[in-house]
Amino acid sequence: MISSALKHLPVLQVVVPLLVAALCVLAGSRFLARTALILTALVMLSISLMLAGQVYPDGVISYALGGWPPPWGIEYRIDMLTVFVLITINLVNLAAAVFALGRNDDNLGRGAHAAFYAAWLLCMAGLNGMVVTNDAFNVFVFLEISSLATYVLIGCGRDPRALLASYRYLVMGAVGATFILLSIGLLYMHTGTLNLTDLAQRIDARGANRTVIMALAFLIIGLGIKCAMMPLHDWLPNAYSFAPNSVTVLLSGTATKVALYVLLRFVHDLFGVDHALSVPVDIVLVACAISGMLVAPLIALRESNLKRMFAWSSVAQISYIILAIGLGTGAGVAAALVHLFNHSIIKVAVFMAVGILIARTGTARIRHLGSVAHTHRFACYTLLFGGLGLIGLPGTPGFVSKWVLVSAVVERGWWWLAIPVLAGSLASAAYVWRIVEILWAKPADIPLQQTRSPLAFVEWFPLVVVMGLVLWFGLHASLVTGWAGLAAAALTGNGS
Amino acid sequence: MIPVSAVVLIPLLGAIGIVLARRHVGLRNLVLVLTGIGNLAMVGHIALNLSGYQEVQVLFETLPGLSIAFHVEPLGLVFGLTAGILWPITSIYAVSYLDACRDTHQTRFHALFCVAIGSAMGIAFSENLFTLFLFYEMLTFSTWPLVTHSRTREAVSAGRVYLGVLLASSLLLFLLAIVLVGNYGSGLSFVPGGQLASTSPALVAVLLVLFVFGIGKAAVMPLHRWLPRAMVAPAPVSALLHAVAVVKAGVFSMLKITVYIFGYDLLNVVFLRDILIWFPAATVLVASFIAMRQDDIKARLAYSTVSQLSYIVTGALMANSLALIGSGMHIVMHAFGKITLFFCAGAIMICSGKKYISDMNGLGRSMPWTFGAFFVASLSIAGLPPTGGVWSKWYLALGALELGQVAILGVLMLSSLMNVYYLLAVPLRAFFLPAPQPQARLECRPALIGPLVLTALLSCALFFLSGDLQGLLADLTRRMASP
Amino acid sequence: MITTINALVDMGLLVVLSVSALMLVRCNSPLNTIILNALYSFTICSLFVIMDAVDVAFTEAAVGAGISTVLFLCVIHPDDESGRLFVWPGPLATVVALATGLLLVFGTFDMPLYGDPQVPVHTHLVTRFLEDSGTEIGIPNVVTSVLASYRGYDTLGEVVVVFTAGTSVLILLAAGHARQDSGDGLISNSILRVVMPRIIPLVILFALYVQFHGDYGPGGGFQAGVILGAGLITLALLTDSRIMQGVISERWIIRGMAGGVLVYGLVGVASMLGGGKYLDYSVLAQSSTDGQHLGILLIEIGVGITVAFTMLSLFVSFNRSGQTGD
């Protein structure tokens, strides 16, 4: 029984949260839904880890849904890259789910709580589905599941501006998804297939023409919107800042990361690293990345809202990943993955700390937060360490990311790209230190003693665990980089 | 055998102990002093058992080729010993100084002080550039709260300049240089002979520029601005950190990198070196000029520090064994001299409330110990016998001659003359000019005077002990000759 | 070159479509926009029929023209009538849109010509669907075969999308609002009140026909669900909505939404337990085609349930918000 279940792990990764979400709505009980959320998150993480255990020795797992062999049926395909991203997002999900049990700043009506947790699970099911699938159209379907769920999760924020943010994200997201759909259509037009492996082979065999180039362009725009690539990032800052705190934690570590993963998959798998396309994809990605890593921190520096500031920081950090993807080399892919993981755990810790602070002080206005560090030590020190990680100081995972990234950049022969990367770090240092200065050294603005309240278990526990990971992976990065290297090999081995 | 990393961990554990003992002032101060003594004992233990510390100790391996590791080598030992000896003395001074100021955040102060010293120790015994950079940044961040200790608007703004200059230079230039070394060189470890033998001369030149201006703590102009601004910090911070730990960490990194990353053979063939050496050389002169015009005693000392640091950087760029000995010795000599001067400045400010030199006429007669110590330390900085300062300047001068740069020799000499003028002027003015009104005896409590007299005496003692120091450093030059 | 009457009709409809699109862009009143949108949907439906996509046309008619219009009507507000909707697009939007359009036009020159049977689209995957589905699945409607079996997992995803939308609307429109019972039915036209209840059983019958006839002709769970939902909504509109609440409470509408997804998902679980892959229906019965038949029947029922109840749920949510919004 167990051994037969092990064969089905790829699909269980997605179907378990889907069905549990339906059960949550069916049961309609807040208590049951919360319990189910935590248990499912645990199960999902365990499944990812077990998949890793299967893929590591055996290589690629292919799972033909419906029993129809690919490319006719839909194929789930698990390799080292897939499990890397799966573990990352499911880890984040578990931490965020526990955190969500705490004091929530959402605006839910009577009876909507179970549905809220169901939407959470649907979001995760969609994201997991996007990761494991090897079918272009299936990516679109699961993208939409996760997107719809995300819109509503954001819209649950207490501030009415959450609705505007969600609406804007919905419009941009729908445009992005339609671009992706169009791109899939064009690819299908050119090749007659939807399976990614098959697509890659057929593009290789038939060569590229204008249809394929257009497909690539629309794909980059569409995924660029979903992963908040610099000129298409408009939705992200408000969405992150007005969403409920736990949702911000979840999104920062999962949604954009999965979009980046899909970008990586498509750009490298389909179009091949060195494919003779007549369009300079690398230049476009690198240009967007540079603008992101330089402009976003400067906006963050002027930001008045704590959450939005870190949201801008996400835009900046995502740019590093895009830069690494744009390099188009194996080392670049590895660097992208390393930063994908490292940024996820750092940002999750940061947003949890921010959430705790906001829940206590009742404000996200930076200028109201003077001297808060003296009464809310735990949250502020986490924020400080997370901030150092965002800057990329040695001893934090951020440094590892930057080291690997800059090494990849140098290896590619574009050593001058190291300069914007480091300048971006410096700009991050500016906004992080601005916060530190206010949290520690600015005179208090609000009656701080009144805002003290003990931390609940579900608040400090996930934060401590994630911080532990941050500290650990700052000092022992070999696991992450080694794995990312294997994943990159799996990817670049496929395309050509 | 106790591992090398103990010298880093003892201060860090001490910081935790101090935080834990924050409710009991006496216990806290005891922990502080014991940590200092324990740390000194550890450094002393290493110095006495050099043969046992040949191995590299890897604490964490972050990535292959990127590990936090420590080793013992003569330069680091010299720096570590200096900081190790001066720290317990400073602790005693700091406790009495802050008590005299009725400071209310002493726990924070002492804990961060421990972290800063731990970082300095980490720099001293770092085995590779990554470890060095880690502790370099840790030092930057741990000293920021000390600089802004008073939380006044002025202090916070100075803190911004402090952090801004140090972070900008280190993140943009220093880190870039490290990355380039990591990718183009043969490794990040400090090995005699350097890691860049197989790289192109252009890259070596670029790296040299990046290192000289990337290590902002060495305060080569135009990156010196943070140092005078950092003087808003309490006197013990200025004394130990901005005369010993932080700034010496900068010049020490410079020395270590020239010796173990570039290697003197390589450095001597880089054309750009002959141009670049004029930046620190000019700093030596210009900073001395500025120092002469300062009336605020701490500002004058700060510019004097800028000037003296560039002696060491110049020495490092001279790239010969005499200059290396001179630079290594100057780290020590200047540390003992300058810490004395800052102790004195703090004592003067606490006990007489004066901070402008023009107000100090005749003050020497009411504070004889303080100004006596100031006098001795000034001699040491200026490089006059019977203080240790004479030896380091002597070797630096010899190094300049060996390099064939008589002009640089001239610069160093001229600056020394100015040192005499602007430093010795203070005690002379205090002892010999008449006081504006008759003053009572102002001398401070012994706990404040004791440390500064002790360091002044040590400065003199170094005049006689310099042989050992020279031996240690000469050992290094031998090691470099046969890697 | 296509010279058939089919192509001429196609082009004619395209022109109509373009015109209605332009009218839609220029339209200034919200109500008219919505009506024009429905018109636009119907035109595109006809185009789909011309291009042999009967199932798609059916769905577009039910959804684009039907559900969407109802939803839009629920949301517009008398106050909106005053504002001018149309403004000449700004330079940025124009440039972005035109650039995208030109890029696409540029790409069309490498695209297969309309109706060309020799392009990869018609020669790769689809040959198996057209040639073997008759024996592998055993039902005539290839669209249903592909939808429910070959790409059955996508369809599960589609149902989940519907479910997600239902859940989302539920969350958004449940927020902080006590339920208010509307008094009378919404439509006071007496003729409709007499005629419609008599038609509704027919509507429901039709829905069931579409549900179970999907194997043989256009239709299936999705379209059936929409029709069933629409029938029930009409019932609610016509009569006292409390009557509907007496028949089925909101709680059960929501449960129905989830129930359909569960039915679908559990069919997959059943096939796993039967030793096949997820959603491999062949293992559900003795012979493989029987299994496929059974599986498709069950999942189509799942689809129908979820869609019908989601329609109801959407209607209830929007309707409630409409009443309490004022």
Place this chain on the structure above:
Amino acid sequence: MTDAIPGLFNYWVAIGLFVCGLVMILDSRNMIRKMVGLNMFQSAVFLLFITMGKVENGHAPILADGISRFSNPLPHVLILTAIVVGVATTAVGLALVVRIRRAYGTVDEDEIFDRPEVEPEIVP
């Protein structure tokens, strides 16, 4: 080239709709109209898919005796799903619009964004 105009006309109309939809999305102040634009934008892509599925002289893909030439069912399946996805998005978007109207009293974006940002009261 003579084939190009009838052969590609479908695509061009689809592109025209695509552009119209995009303009409506980008430049509408009214949130409801934006959703209409989104619908049009998506339907343009649907049209493109269905166009590529058409085979000359083909029939609807329902197997029957005597018919051997069918249009491609795969795009139909994909677009069935996409239509449903589209309406789902519309439903969620409109629900948001309802809530926005409730919170701000208008669905005009300019009107909402022209208002000064008011931070909510501090409620610890």
